[in-house]
Ligand SMILES: *[C@@H]1O[C@H](CO)[C@@H](O)[C@H](O)[C@H]1NC(C)=O
Ligand SMILES: *[C@@H]1O[C@H](CO)[C@@H](O)[C@H](O)[C@H]1NC(C)=O
């Protein structure tokens with residue numbers, strides 16, 4: 001115990017001494033690319049301030065997740081209706097109607113869908129009518145698509161994670177600008 005006392009006093013002394021001098025470095029964090037630095041973002045493309053990759057190979061949900069991880073990203077998560085609409089708009093103006101995997105699933109608790117990237121619940125109200133229905137008790141992974149034959153827009157639906165093969169959307173991590181001020 002005496003050793004700890006000495007150490008504590010030494011640390012306290014240190015703090016007192018340091019508190020009389022300015023910080024040599026000051027670091028600040030800002031969301032996004034604050035200084036508009038030119039970047040190579042391949043293979044991701046920017047859609048309304050986030051970066052996405054559209055994987056057009058038809059794969060099951062797990063393989064889709066692995067494909068995104070290889071790109072140091074994850075299957076897409078729609079935290080806001082605006083983000084969902086931005087992606088829907090991007091696909092719609094290109095005449096796209098295929099299904100795409102998202103990160104959503106209820107593999108943890110049947111009937112409780114969460115975004116796998118964040119562990120948060122699905123807060124956007126974009127499920128297709130009568131979905132999720134866990135059809136034949138086999139559907140635990142969420143995709144976006146023209147779910148019913150008479151669907152007129154992209155909506156969300158649950159499908160089998162392993163026995164259903166569709167393209168997928170990866171979302172890159174958010175960017176952050178770090179500003180470092182130094183007294184030189
Ligand atoms: C970066 O671009 C945005 C949007 O064009 C602009 O509002 C902002 O002033 C720019 N920032 C810098 C540091 O040039
Ligand atoms: C882009 O994102 C902002 C902020 O989330 C949102 O208000 C806006 O509606 C989005 N724009 C489009 C085209 O989705």
Ligand SMILES: [Ca+2]
Nearest residue numbers: 133134157158
């Ligand atoms: Ca379903």
